[in-house]
Structures are given as structure tokens and as C-alpha cells.
Amino acid sequence: MAQPQAPAFDATQWLTRVQQAAASHSYRGTMIFTGGGIVTSSKVGHLSEGRQRYERIEVLGGQDRQQYRHNDVVLTLWPRDRVAVFEPAPETVDFPALPVGGQRLLESYEVRLVGHERIAGLDADVVMVKPRDAMRFAQRLWAERGSGLLMRADVLGPRGEILESSAFTDLSLGAKLPVESVLGPMRHLDGYRVVRPESQRVQLDAEGWVFQGGVPGFRMVSCARRALQAVAGGSGDARQVLQAVFSDGLTHVSVFVEPYDDRRHRPMRTSLGATHTLMNRRGDWWVTVVGDVPMGTVQQFETRLQRRRE
Amino acid sequence: MSKPMDETQDTARMALSALMDGEAAAGEVESACARWRDAVDARERWHAYHLIGDVLRSEELASSPERDARFLAGMRERLATEAVPLVQRSAATRPALRWQTASVAAAAGFLAVAGVLVAMRSGGDATGQPAGGAVLASASQPEVMTASGKLIRDAQLDRYFSAHRRVSNGASVMVPGAVVRSVDTMAIDEK
Numbered sequence: 173m174a175q176p177q178a179p180a181f182d183a184t185q186w187l188t189r190v191q192q193a194a195a196s197h198s199y200r201g202t203m204i205f206t207g208g209g210i211v212t213s214s215k216v217g218h219l220s221e222g223r224q225r226y227e228r229i230e231v232l233g234g235q236d237r238q239q240y241r242h243n244d245v246v247l248t249l250w251p252r253d254r255v256a257v258f259e260p261a262p263e264t265v266d267f268p269a270l271p272v273g274g275q276r277l278l279e280s281y282e283v284r285l286v287g288h289e290r291i292a293g294l295d296a297d298v299v300m301v302k303p304r305d306a307m308r309f310a311q312r313l314w315a316e317r318g319s320g321l322l323m324r325a326d327v328l329g330p331r332g333e334i335l336e337s338s339a340f341t342d343l344s345l346g347a348k349l350p351v352e353s354v355l356g357p358m359r360h361l362d363g364y365r366v367v368r369p370e371s372q373r374v375q376l377d378a379e380g381w382v383f384q385g386g387v388p389g390f391r392m393v394s395c396a397r398r399a400l401q402a403v404a405g406g407s408g409d410a411r412q413v414l415q416a417v418f419s420d421g422l423t424h425v426s427v428f429v430e431p432y433d434d435r436r437h438r439p440m441r442t443s444l445g446a447t448h449t450l451m452n453r454r455g456d457w458w459v460t461v462v463g464d465v466p467m468g469t470v471q472q473f474e475t476r477l478q479r480r481r482e
Numbered sequence: 483m484s485k486p487m488d489e490t491q492d493t494a495r496m497a498l499s500a501l502m503d504g505e506a507a508a509g510e511v512e513s514a515c516a517r518w519r520d521a522v523d524a525r526e527r528w529h530a531y532h533l534i535g536d537v538l539r540s541e542e543l544a545s546s547p548e549r550d551a552r553f554l555a556g557m558r559e560r561l562a563t564e565a566v567p568l569v570q571r572s573a574a575t576r577p578a579l580r581w582q583t584a585s586v587a588a589a590a591g592f593l594a595v596a597g598v599l600v601a602m603r604s605g606g607d608a609t610g611q612p613a614g615g616a617v618l619a620s621a622s623q624p625e626v627m628t629a630s631g632k633l634i635r636d637a638q639l640d641r642y643f644s645a646h647r648r649v650s651n652g653a654s655v656m657v658p659g660a661v662v663r664s665v666d667t668m669a670i671d672e673k
Binding site: 417 | 638639
């Protein structure tokens, strides 16, 4: 693919480096998320030691929540409700992108270096990831120059307005998270109700569904049957839904399918920050599409989902 | 594959803009209103324009990287020296959805557009679709409704968001630690 940028900037290489940095470096810091008029902050720590990875996220404000990760196991704790949810780390986030991941992104986006800035006291490259069509949002990314660690990501709307932003306001690269601060909480769960929602991979067509034509740039990266868990791990009415996840190399769309229930289901569309959602009835089925993409793209996913003719 | 939003959208958008700014000619007002009635996207945008109009009056608020970097540097210093309550909600307070916090954030120059949670309910079009048949976008346009944490919980949207977040880690796959995002928090807080 021809790259019109200045020869010094290799987009594929830069993207690969950024993808790998989050997994391979140790760091601690505070991250602020703004979007949909809401501001939340989290204390984040990540330790990479040989093949071991440890991570800890504490959300400040709102209802307490802590997340711990050791390699491929993730624990979310809700101290107020005393609920502990164990889940496998999602594959799509786990592995650093291989070069082919970077190439996929370049199919749908153009990547350009647009500047250098200091952020949270560190030097960063600023890169603009511009979509090649109107099916997805642009992003502006700040990556620390030495490590490639992504320090800030802004999702931009069609007029360049910031739809949402995640940014480190302070970052200590190389700072080590104590291993016990992750393993301890993962082991000591006295008084907690422990929940282990299950999911199993399935074939979309075996479940009776197909996508007519594709949605440009997006490919399915996973399809599973899983229980939808209430966010705070509350009630026990975890329903089984089919979740098919699509990616364009940068962002994701989830398509959920479950049996229609007229007591609960109401068609609607919502928009919050960069996230758009559509819920609609399709005969005996209820379809929900969630994506960090424009509403039109979410609608295309819903339209193109078809029941297979037997 | 054709782009979903092209000329019609642009024309509609410009007409709405003109209407918003009080610059539309008489004929334009009528057609903009007609478009508004019929096109849910136009209504959504109208709603959004109104809600964020005040905040976005100035071109300045369209952030420049330098400005944001300065803000972040300032924010970092503040965080180091004082306990800044970034999430200003208690269980008793219903978040005046996005608007007030948007003003706070935007006033700091950090956000150009806060975005708005808009739920559109499909008007009575709950009839089943022909099994296996091709289904195109519904002809009946849903109304624009202001949503709330309650709506999210009633529709159990938080569960879908949460399941989506698990695999997507936010709109950018590369952001470390940005697992927890707004809607999860918002849905939880409104108890």
C-alpha cells in the first residue's frame, strides 16, 4: 500500500510498537477518561516481568470498582456489593498486534505523524489516524517517544470535535507495581460472592445468522455465546446471548442476538460520546449493536444481519 | 459499498446549521423543519446542537494539541496538590445528564464537544419482520428522547456496554488501562 507520508515515518512500525508497548512495559499512573460529558479517573498500574503480566486498575469516584489481572485471568471487584467476577482476559486486547494488525488498520485509516508534544512531563509523538470513509471515527494519538506507550487517545467526530478522550495525567514509566498488590486481592475473597460467567465460542452461521455483504473495513474477530452480566454483578438473571465482535484494526463493534422478550425489549438507539447503540426486534429475536463508530455504521450492522434461510 | 452519509446529509446539516444560527431563509426554514421531522439523524443533531451550542460558541474550544497539553499539565499539578473530585456525583444526585459536567469540562478547554446521550424510541414499529427476509431500515422514524441512567438500566444497556468493553477496551485498542468508561459508571451511579 502506497504511503504518502514523509519517508521517515513508518506507520506500520509505529503502530506495532505502540500495540506492544502496553504489554511489555511496566508503568504506573493516573488516567482520565472524558466522554459524553462525563469525567472519570482511574489509577492504573502494569507490571511486565518476563512472561508474567500483572495489572491493576482502580476507578476513582462513582461506585468503587477495582480490576486486577494476572496473565489471562481478570478479576473485577465490586466492594460495595461484595461481588467478585472472574473472567478470561479478552483475546482481542491481550495480544500485541502483529504487523498484519497494523496493515488491517491501514486499509481503513491513513496514519500521519502530526507533531511532537510534551504530555504529563514526557515527550510524545502525536499521530493522526484518519478514516478513509465515513464509517468510523478519526483518532489522535499521543505515544511516549522512548517506549511507544500510548499516553492519550482522542476519538474525533466528523468536524474534528473530541467525542471522547483517554489520557494519562501522570505517568511513571518503569515504576513497578508490587506483585502482591495484584495477587493478594485475587486470592483473598472472604465475604465476596464469586461469579465466573462462562462463554463458549460458536460459529455464527451454525447459530443461524449471516451478514449480508460486509460492513466496509470490518471483519469478525470473535463469536461466542455468553451470559450478560449486570455491571455490578447484581442479580442472578444472567441471560445467554450471542456476541459477535468485529474490528477494523482500530475499533470494535459488538452485535448481540438473543430471543425476543416483549416484557423487556424496546427498540431504541442511543448515542454517548463515541459510542452508539441500536436495539431492534427481528421477528423472534432481539438484536443489539454497540460500537465506537458513527450511528450509520451501527445501523449497517443491524441491517445486514440476516437470519439464514434453511 | 456506498458511503452512508453523503450529499443529502451535508445539505441537511447545513440547513440545520443555518436554522440554528437564525440565518435560514423562509424556504429553508420549512425544508429544514421537514427534514427534521423525517430524518432522525437531523433531529439528533438538532438536539445535540442545542445542548452543546453554548459550549461551542467559540472556535477556540475546538482544541488544539498545545492547548490540551497545557491543560493536562495543569491538571496533573492540581491532582498532585489537591483532591479534585472529578466525578461530582453522589447517590442522591441524578446527573443532569452530560450537560452540566460538559460545561465544566468544556470550560476547562478540554472537550470541544461533550456529546449527548440520546435515546430514540421506535414509534410503534414492533411488528415482527418476515422470517429470513431482507430487512431494510425501518420506515418509521424513532423519536428523540432524552435518556437517563434509569433508561440504561431498564433497557439493561449497561450489560451490553460492559460486554462490549471487555473486548474493545474503548475506541482505541491501544490505550492501556482505559477499560472502564463512562457509561458503565453512569449507569451504576444512578441508583
